[in-house]
Amino acid sequence: MSPPPIPRPYRLRTLTQAPPRLGDHTLACVVHAAAITADEDPRRIHVPLPVLSGPAVELWETDSAVHCGHEGRIAYAQGAAILFAQLRVDGSAMRDPRRATAAAYAELTAFFARRRGWHWVRSWNYIGDIHRNAERGNGDEERYRQFVLGRHDVLSAEPGFEARLPAATAIGTGGDALLVYVLGARQPGLQIENPRQVSAFRYPRQYGPRSPSFSRARRLDWANGADLIVSGTASVVGHETAHPGDAERQLRETLENLRQLRRDAGADTWGAASTKLFVRDAAIWASVQPTVRSLLPATELCVLEGEICRADLALEIEVLLQR
Template sequence: MQALAQRAYQDVFATLAHTGCEHLLRLWNYLPDINGDGGGLERYRQFNLGRQQAFFDAQRPAFEGAPAACALGTQGGPFCVHFLAGRTQPLQVENPRQVSAYHYPSEYGPRSPSFSRAAVFDAGAGQVALLISGTASIVGHASLHAGDVAAQTRETLTNLEAVLGAARQRSSARFELDQLSLTVYVRHASDAAQVRSLLGDALGADAVALRDAVLLQGDVCRRELLVEIEAHAFAPGEVRA
């Protein structure tokens, strides 16, 4: 997994150099058996080794300035990396309730995850784009509410609100939770109905975010986490340099 991740990210960076779209805005990483043992080290942790090394080799920021991203486990198929890039430099956003992922202590693996909690950038036509990384029930660097999908969902929504607050400091755009486009990953498909109901309680039955939310089965990067939510939005405004 380490070598695959390093090679995949080398290919990403080579593509950026070839196209002239040098700024990574967002990445989606899909790993089969993300929590499985990859020969003495969890596959997600192996992925983090390869990803970070590729950032170093390309002289790209792996800590402050790293792009927004998520990493989800799949039930099979190949390892896939999807990315969005452009010619506009994004501004990274962190969550004041959480330790930045790239500063996680070594108990989470020999290399920290190289991503920011969110990014904002000028999308043109007077619009600001917000891309929120996969967000889960983590406060500080610790997972909370093990085994309780309802409590994890509520904690995740609180974290999304915190990210929105931080994003408002980086632009004049007024992003609101009930207006986001949400993709919700649940570890157990049987939890999907309960999670959707909890979203309705938090967002309101008529919220655009609830109406358009996409729920998918996917394994979250930590075994104890049962739900993860990513989001994006566009709103009128300007990015604050």
């Protein structure tokens, strides 16, 4: 794929605290915290997860003019070649998670349809009480599986959708609400899958009535480099969870999956611009911290406490790589 005739259209900084005022060229200020606060600025994205270690804030900036506002339930900020959009669904609507998720994804799909030449390349999904109803029937009433169904209902309406799926993360939070925020770009990028893993959209029936609709990663090429946007990645080999009950071995397997994605994206020389480690609870972080520090010594890591989408997974890592 030939690089587009523009340089990387953003800068990403990680901070310990959010700035009190956002500059005119700010696209998004993503704030992770145990409690969220109301904020009218559409560029502030509040993620309700406790921070166990590292920088809690991501600040995305651009040199171009930024237009921001609201369209229906969507808050957005749009630069010349990159945009962010967020949509929050309250807990009352999430009593029917499939319908609420489908409605949210339909709104976001329509948002991009109104912007010719823009592509949805990354999404983050934070799902309150993600494992609720997991014990019912064969598990298909679990809130996460119902979320997967609602997302699939919308994205599968477009023929050949599996070849254009965004990278994604889905993590459970406290409370009942759903937060979806997305990254859009003026190019679709290249979808990357992992030969060590069955593609998520090809998972067998045992994981739910529909397979999850996301790609393992997307590569975006710019005139002055490339980005590898890696989905939330865990200790999954083939389609099965590897090393259930052993957080340290799951960490090492996860890192091997990330190494494979780097190789398949064309180089081993990617540097990490942002790395997030999600752990099921603080005790898991305490147990794997020495290994993390030895295997990722130069990485500025944000560690967040949140439920992983499979109950037998202790942790998950997402990363933005650049070269």
